[in-house]
Each structure stands twice: as structure tokens, then as C-alpha cells.
Amino acid sequence: MSEAATPRPRRERPGPLEYLRRWPLRIMVGGTLFFLYLPLITLMVFSFNDSRRNIVWEGFTLKYYEKAFSNASLIEAFTNSLTIAFATTILSVILGALAAVMLWRFRFPGKTAAEGGMALPIVVPEICMGVAMLVFFARVMPWPQGLPWPANLGAIIIAHTSFAFPFVATVVRARLASFNRELEEAAKDLGASEWRTFWDVLVPHMQPGLIAGALLAFTLSLDDFVITFFTAGPDTVTFPVKVYSMLRFSISPEVNAASTILIVVTVALTAIGLHLQNRNAQKTKA
Secondary structure, three states, rough: OOOOOOOOOOOOOOHHHHHHHHHHHHHHHHHHHHHHHHHHHHHHHOOOOOOOOOOOOOOEHHHHHHHHHHHHHHHHHHHHHHHHHHHHHHHHHHHHHHHHHHHHHOOOOOOOHHHHHHHHHHOHHHHHHHHHHHHHHHHHOOOOOOOOOOOOHHHHHHHHHHHHHHHHHHHHHHOOOOHHHHHHHHHHHHHOOOOHHHHHHHEEEEHHHHHHHHHHHHHHHHHHHHHHHHOOOOOOOOHHHHHHHOOOOOOOOOHHHHHHHHEEEEEHHHHHHHHHHHHHHHHHHH
């Protein structure tokens, strides 16, 4: 006969004193979320305001979203931002994963210096990175303008990849710290080649880190303004730069509508990525 399944112990309900102890923590968390998300909620609400003045609510309208979607220059800027973000994400995931595996697996002279250099784009202020990229593309590697789209976005893609892939490498390397090297040795003992072992054993373990790193790289590239402002050519405009140029004249509900679109796209893509990450984690546990 099979042994009966052991019943799970029931969780005891917290008493009144336990609830009282949790209230300060809940208030702190609620206050933090309120402080973080109230400006975003206010921006999204006033994007539906039927008034040119943001401080006065005069009614609900969708006309500013219609203006935003019919604005050809705004749509072009948004398309440029998505193209740059997708290209940056692909390059950053490839370079970041390879760099993480190199720093995790191998020992070589100058490894400490390589790790420090990998962290520089993370800690260096963006304004310094922007100036450095401007000097690099202007003096060392002039990027020709007037190339067919999307080749004219190459300078921005290179600049975004240079500061995004260290984030991917950091996340993937943290994931590799929990890898059991015996699985890799077992695969090699069973006749798997080095490439087969990497693709069938190591990559599935890195997958949650790759997804998290890709989301981080995509969000950083899509929302970046400072580095893009320094590296963009006269004929290349991204969405954050376009919104900034609109803000120079006035803060109108059309700017709020464009910002709301960017927020919704970022949150939606992040939610999809987290859903895929959680589903992969559940498959791994099963």
C-alpha cells in the first residue's frame, strides 16, 4: 500500500497584536507607493482634460489622443524609439549573456579589472556617458548621416548597447550563481558537446535572468533621454527627445497623452515579460 500523503500544516491566523505590529509597515509601504505613483496617475488623468491648462479640470475628452496619433513627427519618433529599443535589447542580451558566462566560468589575468570596467557604465553619470559618446562619434568614429532608415539610428543603438548590456550581465551572472555545475559535467559525460551543453543545460537555467535583463535593457533604451540627446543626429528624433521639445513650448494635454502612451507601452511589455518569466519558473519547478 502507498503511504498516505502527509497533510499540510495549517497556517495560524495572526492575532490582534500581530495586526497592530504590521500596521506601521503597511503605512510605510502605502505611503511610498503613493509618493511614487501619484505624479504618474495625475499625468494620466490630466491627459484626458478638456483644457489647455493642466491645473484646471474642465471635462473629459479624447481629442488630445487623436492629435497625438495624427501627429506624424510624434509617430516617427515613437517608431524610432521602438526600433532602437528592440535592437539594443537583442545586442545587450547577447553581449551581456556572453560577458556573464565569461566572468562566471573563467579565470584569466585582469579579471578584476574587467569586472570593474563592466560596472563603469552603471555608475558613471549619464551626462558623462553622453559627452563621451558625442566625442567618440564626432572625432574617433564619425557616423555618417543620411543613411537609409534604420541605419541612421546606428550611433544611438551603439550608445544604448554600451550602457545597457552591463545591466544584463549583472542580472544573468546573479542567476548563474545558483547553477549546479554537476549538471554540466553530467551532460558532457553523456556525450554532449560544449555547444550542446551550453544550449541545452546552461541557457535554460539562465532564461529567467535573460528575460529580466532584456526587460531592463528595453526599458532603459526606450526611456533614455540624456545619451540619446547627445548622440542623435539632426535628422533623428526619438520619443523622449520629441516630448522634451514639445515641453519647451508648453505643458499641454497632448504632451500628457504622449507620455501616457509611453507609460502604457512600457508597463504592458514589462507585464508580458514578467508573465513569461513566472511561467518559465513554474515549468522549472514542475
